[in-house]
Amino acid sequence: MDIKAYLKQQAEFINKKIQxxxxxxxxxxxxxxxxxxxxxxxxxxxxxxxxxSAKAAGKEDINDIADIxxxxxxxxxxxxxxxxxxxxxxxxxxxxxxxxHKVFGEAIAILAGDxxxxxxxxxISQNKSVPPEKLVKVINLLAHGTGIYGMVGxxxxxxxxxxxxxxxxxxxxHTHKTAKFIQSCCQIGAVLADATAKxxxxxxxxxxxxxxAFQIWDDVLDEIGDEKKLGKKTRKDxxxxxxxxxxLYGIEKSKKIAKDYIEKAIEEIKILKxxxxxxxxxxxxxxxxx
Amino acid sequence: MDIKAYLKQQAEFINKKIQxxxxxxxxxxxxxxxxxxxxxxxxxxxxxxxxxSAKAAGKEDINDIADIxxxxxxxxxxxxxxxxxxxxxxxxxxxxxxxxHKVFGEAIAILAGDxxxxxxxxxISQNKSVPPEKLVKVINLLAHGTGIYGMVGxxxxxxxxxxxxxxxxxxxxHTHKTAKFIQSCCQIGAVLADATAKxxxxxxxxxxxxxxAFQIWDDVLDEIGDEKKLGKKTRKDxxxxxxxxxxLYGIEKSKKIAKDYIEKAIEEIKILKxxxxxxxxxxxxxxxxx
Numbered sequence: 001m002d003i004k005a006y007l008k009q010q011a012e013f014i015n016k017k018i019q020x021x022x023x024x025x026x027x028x029x030x031x032x033x034x035x036x037x038x039x040x041x042x043x044x045x046x047x048x049x050x051x052x053s054a055k056a057a058g059k060e061d062i063n064d065i066a067d068i069x070x071x072x073x074x075x076x077x078x079x080x081x082x083x084x085x086x087x088x089x090x091x092x093x094x095x096x097x098x099x100x101h102k103v104f105g106e107a108i109a110i111l112a113g114d115x116x117x118x119x120x121x122x123x124i125s126q127n128k129s130v131p132p133e134k135l136v137k138v139i140n141l142l143a144h145g146t147g148i149y150g151m152v153g154x155x156x157x158x159x160x161x162x163x164x165x166x167x168x169x170x171x172x173x174h175t176h177k178t179a180k181f182i183q184s185c186c187q188i189g190a191v192l193a194d195a196t197a198k199x200x201x202x203x204x205x206x207x208x209x210x211x212x213a214f215q216i217w218d219d220v221l222d223e224i225g226d227e228k229k230l231g232k233k234t235r236k237d238x239x240x241x242x243x244x245x246x247x248l249y250g251i252e253k254s255k256k257i258a259k260d261y262i263e264k265a266i267e268e269i270k271i272l273k274x275x276x277x278x279x280x281x282x283x284x285x286x287x288x289x290x
Numbered sequence: 291m292d293i294k295a296y297l298k299q300q301a302e303f304i305n306k307k308i309q310x311x312x313x314x315x316x317x318x319x320x321x322x323x324x325x326x327x328x329x330x331x332x333x334x335x336x337x338x339x340x341x342x343s344a345k346a347a348g349k350e351d352i353n354d355i356a357d358i359x360x361x362x363x364x365x366x367x368x369x370x371x372x373x374x375x376x377x378x379x380x381x382x383x384x385x386x387x388x389x390x391h392k393v394f395g396e397a398i399a400i401l402a403g404d405x406x407x408x409x410x411x412x413x414i415s416q417n418k419s420v421p422p423e424k425l426v427k428v429i430n431l432l433a434h435g436t437g438i439y440g441m442v443g444x445x446x447x448x449x450x451x452x453x454x455x456x457x458x459x460x461x462x463x464h465t466h467k468t469a470k471f472i473q474s475c476c477q478i479g480a481v482l483a484d485a486t487a488k489x490x491x492x493x494x495x496x497x498x499x500x501x502x503a504f505q506i507w508d509d510v511l512d513e514i515g516d517e518k519k520l521g522k523k524t525r526k527d528x529x530x531x532x533x534x535x536x537x538l539y540g541i542e543k544s545k546k547i548a549k550d551y552i553e554k555a556i557e558e559i560k561i562l563k564x565x566x567x568x569x570x571x572x573x574x575x576x577x578x579x580x
Contacts, residue, residue, distance in 0.1 A: 023438055026462075030438065030446035082404060085377075087396035106377035110400070111446045114372060117404065118437030121411050125430035132422035139429060140415035147408030148313055148320065156320035156401045172316075 003280040007048065014044040017066045018073060023119055033104040033112035034119075037077050041095050045214075046072045046185045049207070052281065053189025057199050058273045064129035065192050068138060071120040072185055075146050078116035081109050083155070130192065137191050145184025150176055161243065170243050178218075179211025202268045209265035210282050216258040217286050219244040220251060225289065258286045293570040297338065304334040307356045308363060313409055323394040323402035324409075327367050330385050335504075336362045336475045339497070342571065343479025347489050348563045354419035355482045358428055361410040362475055365436050368406035371399050373445070420482065427481050435474025440466055451533065460533050468508075469501025492558050499555035500572050506548040507576050509534040510541060515579065548576045 018038055025031050047069030051062045059065075084091040084099040085106060091099050101109035124139055144150055154177025163169035186207030190200040222237045223246040237244045245254040265282045269275040308328055315321050337359035341352045349355075374381040374389040375396060381389050391399035414429055434440055444467025453459035476497030480490040512527045513536040527534045535544040555572045559565040 025439060025443065027443065027447045027450045027452045029450050029452070030443060034438070078404075082400055085400065087375075087400060107449050108446060110372055110375065110377060111442050111449075114368075114403070114407065115438040115442040115446075117407055118433045118442060121429055122433035122437055125426050125433060132426045135426050136415050136422045136429075139411055139426075143408045143412035143415060147412055148324070148405035149315060152401050152405040152408060153315065153317065153320060156398060156405075157317045159397050159401075160317045160319050162317045162319070 001276075001280060003277075003284045006277070007043065007281070007284065010048045010051070011042075011044040014047045014069060014073065015039075017047075017070050021067055021070045021123060029104060029108055030111060030115065033100055033108050034077075034116055036103060037081050037100045037112065038074070038116075040077075040097055044073060046076050046182065049182060049185040049278075049281070050189045050192070052277050053186040053203050053207075054193040055189075056269065056272045056274050056278050057190050057193035057195040057203065059189075059193035064127075067123055067127055068130070068188065068192065071123045072142065072188070074116045074120040074123070075142065076181070078113040078120075079146070079151060079155075081113040081116070085109060088155075088159075134191055138188050141184040141188050141191070145181045145187075150180035150184065151178075154178065154180070158242075166243055166248055170245065170248060173243070174212055174215040174245075175208070178215040179208050182211035182214065183207030199272055202271055205268045206265045206278065206282070209261040209268065210285055213258040213261040213265070213282075214285050216245045216254055216261075217288070219246055220254050220258070221289070222246075223251060255286070262286050291566075291570060293567075293574045296567070297333065297571070297574065300338045300341070301332075301334040304337045304359060304363065305329075307337075307360050311357055311360045311413060319394060319398055320401060320405065323390055323398050324367075324406055326393060327371050327390045327402065328364070328406075330367075330387055332385065334363060336366050336472065339472060339475040339571070340479045340482070342567050343476040343493050343497075344483040345479075346559065346562045346564050346568050347480050347483035347485040347493065349479075349483035354417075357413055357417055358420070358478065358482065361413045362432060362478070364406045364410040364413070365432065366471070368403040368410075369436070369441060369445075371403040371406070375399060378445075378449075424481055428478050431474040431478050431481070435470045435472075435477075440470035440474065441468075444468065444470070448532075456533055456538055460535065460538060463533070464502055464505045464535075465498070468505040469498050472501035472504065473497030489562055492561055495558045496555045496568065496572070499551040499558065500575055503548040503551040503555070503572075504575050506535045506544055506551075507578070509536055510544050510548070511579070512536075513541060545576070552576050 022035055022038060023031060050069040050072055054062055054065060080094065081100045083089050084094060085101055092102055093099060100112060104112065120142070121139060124135060127135060146152065154173050158173045158177055161169055163172060183204055186203040187200060190203040195203065219237060222244070245257065249257065262282045262285065266279045269278055312325055312328060313321060340359040340362055344352055344355060370384060371390045373379050374384060375391055382392055383389060390402060394402065410432070411429060414425060417425060436442065444463050444465070448463045448467055451459055453462060473494055476493040477490060480493040485493065509527060535547065539547065552572045552575065556569045559568055
């Protein structure tokens, strides 16, 4: 199968669903800022993983959980807006477009991020098809994977570098900043598909492994990638003296570590009803040029 | 009854519960930043209103919902941290202590705020005593009251001033920035007490009215309050040329409007099983000197 074409088509489905669930209201500039960042494009990997994990575990109709997938993208978008702020990564461009605070100012960018986070939980809590006990579990997984024990904790670690040695430090950062959110998306898919405990565990491990590989591959692309294809500046990590896999292990060993994670991910989900697409996604993660 | 003493005792109960639910973990500085702001004191009005609304609607044991009350304070604290940021209100002091970003830096303050918000939802989703369908409703009320259709929207409006005339503008700001969160706390109490639709509606209206009165009274205190008692600079609104009730209506008329809201609030909840404490709280709001 042409996984690249398939993922593009799935991203388009998510884009359509984002339009359906995008919040409208006043003050206009706040809602414009949120829409601006939500519509800035991207692979929509996290919502796609929620839906594909659910399908892999046997869920046939995913229309009643599309709002939950969209909510995950809202959280991802909030994290990008806050990440780009002058006090954080101080980025002027994202995917070739001016960042949210460059267009709307810092105060509105902070609030747009805050609002996208709360609206993600508001959206999930409004779903009428999924039983409440599952919604509570989904909310728990999303909050946990993206909060202080997940993404937010990882972002803070990436700023603070509290660990004694660089290897522990980067492992903590990659696991928390990137992998835990991706992991929670795969687990959310499992919960929504009524997966067995064994299936959920497999998807949880799959999510962790592809999440780690994803971040290593991002670091590698920053080092060797084509600026035009990526649509963003490369060698940024090096300029900022960031702790990365290539810096610690070199390019070739980094690639090898990512490849090993992907193999483990593929192995993990063999027990699922239809693991093929998730397995292709895993392979795609370490073949992508953007 | 001595409502001031009673509220102090309730705030102490909330303080104890905050210690119980305060998150621990690494990176240390992130968790320290959250704890620093959570322990900065305050009236704990929002969690107290959740518990007192539940009691007023007939709930006897509030120990199994204390985590939900604490979660509301987590959201309130996140909003204060982000509010104080240089790009927002740019405040160096809160309750006489240096603000979060002054102590921990802007990046960690942004993340501490983000993390407190997600952890609030994580905490609620972990409650094992309240049935899931109620937890989903609580999450919806909290996200709605503090998100883009509530507090965050009001904060943005306070920066943008998009409305055509000052009276509409201030009404929108007060309703969204302050009243909707307070309203959602009262409604959360109703939901947790299994209140009837009529009781919930009464608490919803009560919350709106006391929320509006609370913000007007804050504006009045900023104009006429004692700096030492308040523990913060007064005349700040005027310095910043902020749109306030005293600026628009004068002190006496502002007080009168607040008083009218309080009377309506007291009237609204007469139908509850035990409205007395909430009625005393309403009166206290426009008598307080801090």
